[in-house]
Amino acid sequence: MYAKTAISLYTTGFATNRGLTFSVTGEMKNGTVGDLHNAGLNSVDAIMQGALTNLNNSWLTINTFKGESGSNSFMWPGFIKSFLNKFVGVDVRNIGAFPTIEALKK
Numbered sequence: 001m002y003a004k005t006a007i008s009l010y011t012t013g014f015a016t017n018r019g020l021t022f023s024v025t026g027e028m029k030n031g032t033v034g035d036l037h038n039a040g041l042n043s044v045d046a047i048m049q050g051a052l053t054n055l056n057n058s059w060l061t062i063n064t065f066k067g068e069s070g071s072n073s074f075m076w077p078g079f080i081k082s083f084l085n086k087f088v089g090v091d092v093r094n095i096g097a098f099p100t101i102e103a104l105k106k
Helices: 002-012 033-039 043-056 079-088 101-105
Strands: 014-017 020-023
Touching: 002 014, 002 043, 020 043, 020 079, 033 043, 043 079
Parallel strands: none
Antiparallel strands: 014 020
C-alpha cells in the first residue's frame, strides 16, 4: 500500500484510499533532484512526508523539496493514528504526545 500510494502521488499528484484523499502541492511537483539533494531526502520520502504533513496542517503548506521545517511542518500528535485508521483501516495505540525511546521499544 505504501508503494502504491507513493507511486500515485508521484504520477498523479494525489492518492485515495477508503474515501480519504491527500495530495502533493504544486511547488512539490516542480521539485528537482538537486532540491532533494540539498534537503537531504530521497524522492519517496519528500513526496510522502510532504503530502502527509500538508494533509495534517490545514493552515500552512510545506515544500519538502526545499527542506522546509518549522511551523509549516507541524504535526498533531494524534494525526498519524487517525490517518492510519482512515486511510489504511488499521487501529493503533497512541503511547503519548511525546513518548520516550523506551516506551516506543515496548
